[in-house]
Amino acid sequence: MGVRRTAVVKLAVSDEHRGALHRTAEQYLYCANRTSDYCWSDISYTECKTNKREVRDALYSELREETDLQAQLVQAAIRRAVEAVKGVVERWKKRQRVSQPTFTAETMDYDTRSATFYRDKVSLATVEGRVEPSFVLPADSPTPYERYVLSEDYEFRESTLRYDAATDEFYLNISTRRIDGDGAEVPADTGHPDQTVLGIDLGVNSLAVSSTGRFWEGNDYDHWCREFEKRRGKMQQRGTQAAHNALLRLGKREEAWRKQYIHTVANELVAEAVEHDCDVIVFEDLTDIRERLPQAKWHHVWAFRRLFEYVAYKAPDHGVSVEQVEPNHTSQRCSRTDCGFTHDDNRHGEHFCCQKCGYEVNADYNAAKNIGLRYARKRTHRLRSSPKSGSGDAEVNLRINGGTLNGKSHQPIAGD
Template identity: 45%
Template sequence: MADDYVRRTAITRLEVSDEQRDLLEDTISEWKRGCQLATDMAWGKYNAKSDVQPLAYDSVREDTTLGSQHAILATHQAAEAITGCIERRSKGKKVSKPTFTAPTVKYDTRTMTVFDDETVSLSTTESRVRCPLALPNADDGYQRQYLDSDTWSVTESTLTARDGEFFLHIGFRRHKTETERNTAEDGTVLGVDLGIENLAVTSTAYFYSGREVTHNLREFEKVRAGLQQTGTRSAHRTLEQSSRRELCYVRDVLHRASNALIDEALRYDCDVIAFENLTHIRDQTGASWGHKWAFRTLYEYVEYKADSVGISVKQVGSAYTSQRCSECGFTAEENRQSRNDFRCVKCGSEGNADYNAAKNIGMRYVRRGQQSSRRTGDSQLALKSGTVKPNAGFTGYPDGFEAEFTDKPHPQRAEGA
């Protein structure tokens, strides 16, 4: 069962020749066509993989140059996309037939092989290509903890083309330990809210500001717009260089933010870091740069770093976390005074809106454990000055703990990734 596995993703760039580049680009193009063809055939009829595959497989094989296994994967991708639309529609969201424009292609263990010599073999529309993985020189690079492990096994992965480069998002999985199976019901939880004004805020009142990164990304956008307007070949090259610099900058920010969240979880002896569900976060934040990729990448960075120190990372439903009072539980739109300010119209509690949301996210995870089928949950939410349980109330930290850790604001940590 899927719930019996811990899953991780390790991202690495591929070193490709010009010939390999052409084959991979053609495979991505045909993959998008195959997914679209299967979706067009199944839309309004089927959404289960077991139904979409026999319906569309022959057509995908005939009308594209995809191999047999990639044709199967394309029908599965179409089924997943249609299922996602059905789920959004059930929640009152407007949906339309999925279109496949992203420069990606899925791989599984039949279409991809990772070798011990740090190369990978990938199926294309013509033949397999074998490319070196551009791994960090350091032996402790995070990808190696999965690639060199006998515990982790390779599973479904995704190849992405971006700015003239190819990046392989290698999926790994391992069986959960007995302790990890019980994590949802026991332990200390750190709630985390993601946003724009503050990139991340925790239930322990740690704020990682997003103002600087927002400003810098706006400057990148101005430069990009000017180069696009110029339109010369030289401007195009400069544009590609600028895009790569922007990507590196954002990744560096996300690495530093993830390090800070791990440090906070360790400081308060947390077993779980709880985020809100990321599915609709772009709509919630309303930011031009705060797209799903950035927040999901931050989540993945926290996930793999947390795993190395024995902390689980989970997601909970995001509904009303910004409108609910973390003190009395009263929920109303009027509670959210502005982007930064929260004041409960019922009990009068007030404070930073992102901090209030972080506490709600963490407490939602705590309650989920108590409402599990076994009813054995005994988790607690980490706050700035103590911990809290839904029924047992607040427990302050021992004398000296708060003074040592929370009397002054935590600096944003600048350690490398």
């Protein structure tokens, strides 16, 4: 199932506990990198080790002895590294350029044994015992505890603690799944069977495009990122201490400016969903975004990830949930529901022209519709086959420019 719900929550961490979390992250990264070394082979992908159980059996006791990490965190670090190696092996098989995964960002995966949720705080295992940061939330919004833990419909799978060096803040990305009576996983929904979806395509031509046909071009974003880069280049050439200090200040200003920019886009995007009565905003999964968009610069990838996080953080306050779907072929597929022809030749840069039915449209708008449709179809199918939803007519509709499309069509989407 390619759909999951993510919520991002900021944590209030005391100075003392910040140190404990940083030291925990350091040991966690050590375990992940050790595991990567163990699994990786430069010779051939067939030499790489990708069996989680075997790798865990080989490394677990050693890493427990070498670190102060709690058992579950050692296992999570091993799992993270094996998954990364596995992903790289898949790309290697497709003859893409690959290198051994290394881990530098301070992010740690917690499950129900290493993280306990309370009404207004979370208790996290660290190398110095438990710490209990509280949630930083708008006053009137339900806490993650109220929203998910008290609910019988949700199950915590994992939460990821992320340190954002730029803001010097810790965030918890919480992943939940809705569970039905049999314990089988179904995607989270807003509690009523009929839903309306807003699809979002992220890209280089336009930063974001919605299925309602709204474009966030991002031209000024690109322009200012280039300007900042130029100024940085000049300062670096000078090489003096004063220039170095000015460079640091510039870096902070740039970071603040970029964040502000993405916040504005995120607000407008949520407003677009509210304005069109959408219950769900759907993005593509961003995991392999660098491979899929080789022309994307680092500041694009940065913008995509922040934009998703900000929207995931803001949307629930407006009764809108945020989902991700697998990105396979959303750019090459014709979004006309009676067609759906998928071919590389359909897309030329910003222009989409279906080689089968002749549908011509902006390529990013076409992709945004496909992203929304992918979610709507899966969800409709799921609702109809679920005895719990009762009504056989449960439907998920995609909001498009000037109307809606329904998710009833069961034409397979490439890659499903």
